[in-house]
Amino acid sequence: RWIKNSNSGQIDRLHGAQLPKGSWSLPWIGESFTLYSQGPYQFYSQHIARYGRTFRTHLMGNPTIVTSTPEAAKFVLATRQKSFLQFLPPSIYRLLNVFPSSEEAMKEKALKNIHDSLHSELVRTKVVKVDRIARWVLSSWDKQPCVVTYQETKKFAFHVALEAVTGSGPSPETIKMMDDFSYINKGMGTSMQFNIPGTSYHMALEKRQQVLELYSSMVKKRRSEKSNEKCSLDFLMKLEDEKGEKLPDDILQSQLLGLTFGAFDTSAAFFMWLLKFLGENPQILQQVKAEQDTIRMGKISPEDPLSWTDIQNMPYSSAVIQETLRLASIVPFLTRKATEDVNYEGVLIPKGWLVQVCLQNFHVSPEYHKDPLKFDPSRFQAPVKPAGFMPFGNGAKMCPGRELVKIEALVFLHYLVTTYSWESIGSENIINYWPSPTIKGGLPIKVSKLRECLI
Numbered sequence: 001r002w003i004k005n006s007n008s009g010q011i012d013r014l015h016g017a018q019l020p021k022g023s024w025s026l027p028w029i030g031e032s033f034t035l036y037s038q039g040p041y042q043f044y045s046q047h048i049a050r051y052g053r054t055f056r057t058h059l060m061g062n063p064t065i066v067t068s069t070p071e072a073a074k075f076v077l078a079t080r081q082k083s084f085l086q087f088l089p090p091s092i093y094r095l096l097n098v099f100p101s102s103e104e105a106m107k108e109k110a111l112k113n114i115h116d117s118l119h120s121e122l123v124r125t126k127v128v129k130v131d132r133i134a135r136w137v138l139s140s141w142d143k144q145p146c147v148v149t150y151q152e153t154k155k156f157a158f159h160v161a162l163e164a165v166t167g168s169g170p171s172p173e174t175i176k177m178m179d180d181f182s183y184i185n186k187g188m189g190t191s192m193q194f195n196i197p198g199t200s201y202h203m204a205l206e207k208r209q210q211v212l213e214l215y216s217s218m219v220k221k222r223r224s225e226k227s228n229e230k231c232s233l234d235f236l237m238k239l240e241d242e243k244g245e246k247l248p249d250d251i252l253q254s255q256l257l258g259l260t261f262g263a264f265d266t267s268a269a270f271f272m273w274l275l276k277f278l279g280e281n282p283q284i285l286q287q288v289k290a291e292q293d294t295i296r297m298g299k300i301s302p303e304d305p306l307s308w309t310d311i312q313n314m315p316y317s318s319a320v321i322q323e324t325l326r327l328a329s330i331v332p333f334l335t336r337k338a339t340e341d342v343n344y345e346g347v348l349i350p351k352g353w354l355v356q357v358c359l360q361n362f363h364v365s366p367e368y369h370k371d372p373l374k375f376d377p378s379r380f381q382a383p384v385k386p387a388g389f390m391p392f393g394n395g396a397k398m399c400p401g402r403e404l405v406k407i408e409a410l411v412f413l414h415y416l417v418t419t420y421s422w423e424s425i426g427s428e429n430i431i432n433y434w435p436s437p438t439i440k441g442g443l444p445i446k447v448s449k450l451r452e453c454l455i
């Protein structure tokens with residue numbers, strides 16, 4: 001196949017690059033439904049076994065190259081990131097409505113401000129707030145005959161996200177907002193994304209409107225108050241275009257929605273897996289508890305909150321968190337669209353095609369991790385960090401919330417293991433993959449209280 005080499009401007013065979021092996025399946029639909037119904041791990045593993053680590057298929061109405069090595073991931077997400085644009089299916093784009101396509105320059109600026117607002121220096125100042133939210137959520141657990149873990153981790157993740165994004169603390173309105181958000185997540189996770197009354201997708205679009213109204217009142221409130229603590233909204237409100245115009249309110253609100261969405265379901269799923277893996281590995285749980293008990297016993301008063309210094313003194317718990325991120329692979333794959341023909345080590349990625357980078361498949365591959373399905377935090381204690389570990393992506397779009405989410409996980413873990421012991425009740429082994437991988441039934445547990453003092 002002769003194609004134009006966009007770099008040299010000459011006609012050549014893009015250095016002999018060729019399309020990889022693969023299958024197209026049905027026209028237009030391609031293999032989207034198979035991916036959806038099987039879940040990414042099974043779908044990609046089967047294809048990799050058949051065609052190798054790079055193959056072609058047809059997903060979301062687009063011809064697609066799928067690749068699943070850390071080297072290819074770095075190439076697509078970082079080294080050649082300018083040749084690949086982030087891709088969201090139109091139905092998801094409509095729900096998040098991240099930015100009108102006419103406002104490309106403003107979009108870049110807004111994204112930069114969002115990254116700045118979650119910078120590690122700033123995020124470290126939020127430990128006390130995260131601490132308060134963790135205690136608030138966990139304090140009701142012993143009063144519940146059955147704690148549905150995923151429901152509770154959603155409450156925690158949502159309220160930390162909202163605090164970081166808008167500076168708003170928990171209230172009856174934020175609980176309602178969280179419920180509305182759950183419908184948006186559900187609409188995002190359905191395979192039938194058509195705006196037909198009665199469908200989850202239609203409901204999600206309706207709830208989106210209600211959520212935007214709540215953001216509108218949060219924006220008004222934030223404008224009227226003078227706070228020394230900075231949240232993402234403050235950074236977005238500062239933004240001006242070249243004519244000195246501020247971001248219009250409707251765009252501002254949808255930015256807040258997109259940001260909260262990115263933070264909410266991913267983190268809630270992650271904390272649920274943390275509990276699952278610890279529950280299944282009592283010896284590892286004991287080591288975490290010993291580390292966290294030492295920190296609690298070092299406090300002058302048993303009610304004292306955690307500090308940034310405490311967070312830095314949790315090396316074993318941090319390794320547990322890394323291992324959870326590896327094994328759970330909360331974001332199993334990332335999708336991009338090629339803006340030009342690209343040759344990646346002899347594989348042709350034609351302009352306009354999608355590229356899907358499967359992070360999960362190298363996270364759990366024996367080629368990159370010894371005994372990959374074993375939950376073993378010690379691999380993150382070794383001086384040489386494991387290769388093939390990118391839970392937050394790579395390159396310029398690497399998750400800006402990664403520092404915050406690690407702090408959240410450590411604070412949550414601290415109060416969990418120092419306050420309760422727990423046993424799983426009737427946990428299922430079926431995984432719901434969309435929008436984030438979680439256990440069907442939400443991992444119900446029964447807790448026993450070890451000590452007072454959550455609030």
Ligand code: HEM
Pocket residue numbers: 086111114118161164259262263264266267270330331334335391392393394396397398399400401402404405
């Ligand atoms: C366990 C929890 C989380 C995981 C696994 C996760 C994972 C990711 C990944 C893989 C990306 C890269 C997307 C891409 O390259 O296309 C990303 C982007 C992003 N994440 Fe997270 N994330 C988590 C939590 C959070 C939190 C707590 C926040 C905010 C408070 C956040 C905000 C964002 C934003 C704004 C982006 C887009 C960055 C950009 O486009 O430049 N995430 N996340």
